[in-house]
Amino acid sequence: MTPRVRAAVEATGHHGGCAEIGALCRLEEQQVPIEGAEGLAVHVAGGSQGYGPEVHGMVKPFCPACEKLFDYLGGGTMK
Numbered sequence: 001m002t003p004r005v006r007a008a009v010e011a012t013g014h015h016g017g018c019a020e021i022g023a024l025c026r027l028e029e030q031q032v033p034i035e036g037a038e039g040l041a042v043h044v045a046g047g048s049q050g051y052g053p054e055v056h057g058m059v060k061p062f063c064p065a066c067e068k069l070f071d072y073l074g075g076g077t078m079k
């Protein structure tokens with residue numbers, strides 16, 4: 001995990017297990033500011049939560065942990 005993402009994860013008590021965390025790390029690795037980042041969560045078929053192909057790619061709300069973390073960064077869900 002990249003340093004600023006780790007700091008945000010620790011500050012918000014995020015469990016770190018979401019795809020959003022990896023995405024933020026990739027931004028930071030590319031020297032893109034993570035502050036104000038916007039994310040979009042989608043259902044992924046065949047993942048750990050067992051979604052089927054019928055919902056693959058459908059937008060879903062951030063989980064509460066991500067909601068808090070993106071709030072902390074001053075970002076949010078893409079509109």
Ligand SMILES: [Zn+2]
Pocket residue numbers: 018019020062063064065066067
């Ligand atoms: Zn999440």
